[in-house]
Amino acid sequence: MGKVVELFNCLKLRCSNCEKEKYEIHIDIKNDLYTCECGSHTFIPLNLEEVY
Numbered sequence: 001m002g003k004v005v006e007l008f009n010c011l012k013l014r015c016s017n018c019e020k021e022k023y024e025i026h027i028d029i030k031n032d033l034y035t036c037e038c039g040s041h042t043f044i045p046l047n048l049e050e051v052y
Protein backbone atom coordinates (compact mmCIF):
# COMPACT_ATOMS: atom_id res chain seq x y z
CA MET A 1 0.00 0.00 0.00
CA GLY A 2 2.78 2.41 0.91
CA LYS A 3 4.42 1.91 -2.46
CA VAL A 4 1.18 2.64 -4.33
CA VAL A 5 0.74 5.94 -2.48
CA GLU A 6 4.30 6.85 -3.26
CA LEU A 7 3.80 6.32 -7.00
CA PHE A 8 0.47 8.12 -6.99
CA ASN A 9 2.11 11.20 -5.50
CA CYS A 10 4.91 11.06 -8.00
CA LEU A 11 4.77 13.01 -11.23
CA LYS A 12 4.38 10.91 -14.35
CA LEU A 13 6.11 12.22 -17.43
CA ARG A 14 6.04 11.26 -21.10
CA CYS A 15 9.07 11.68 -23.30
CA SER A 16 8.15 13.96 -26.19
CA ASN A 17 10.56 12.12 -28.46
CA CYS A 18 9.91 8.39 -28.01
CA GLU A 19 6.62 8.87 -26.06
CA LYS A 20 7.66 6.46 -23.34
CA GLU A 21 5.86 7.13 -20.08
CA LYS A 22 7.83 7.10 -16.82
CA TYR A 23 7.48 8.25 -13.25
CA GLU A 24 9.96 11.01 -12.51
CA ILE A 25 11.74 8.85 -9.93
CA HIS A 26 12.55 6.36 -12.70
CA ILE A 27 14.05 8.93 -15.07
CA ASP A 28 17.80 9.40 -15.17
CA ILE A 29 19.03 12.87 -14.32
CA LYS A 30 22.10 14.10 -16.15
CA ASN A 31 23.43 17.65 -15.69
CA ASP A 32 20.28 18.49 -13.70
CA LEU A 33 18.08 17.51 -16.64
CA TYR A 34 15.74 14.57 -16.88
CA THR A 35 17.18 12.36 -19.55
CA CYS A 36 15.29 9.62 -21.36
CA GLU A 37 17.17 6.56 -22.59
CA CYS A 38 16.51 7.86 -26.12
CA GLY A 39 18.60 10.93 -25.22
CA SER A 40 15.75 13.44 -25.11
CA HIS A 41 15.45 15.99 -22.29
CA THR A 42 11.90 17.02 -23.12
CA PHE A 43 9.13 15.51 -21.05
CA ILE A 44 5.41 16.25 -20.89
CA PRO A 45 3.70 15.98 -17.46
CA LEU A 46 0.76 13.58 -17.59
CA ASN A 47 -0.90 13.64 -14.19
CA LEU A 48 -0.59 17.21 -12.98
CA GLU A 49 -4.33 17.48 -12.47
CA GLU A 50 -4.32 14.40 -10.22
CA VAL A 51 -1.48 15.75 -8.12
CA TYR A 52 -3.06 19.12 -7.42
Ligand SMILES: [Zn+2]
Binding pocket: 015, 016, 017, 018, 019, 020, 036, 037, 038, 039, 040
Ligand atom coordinates in the same frame (compact mmCIF):
# COMPACT_ATOMS: atom_id res chain seq x y z
ZN1 LIG B 1 12.58 9.06 -24.94
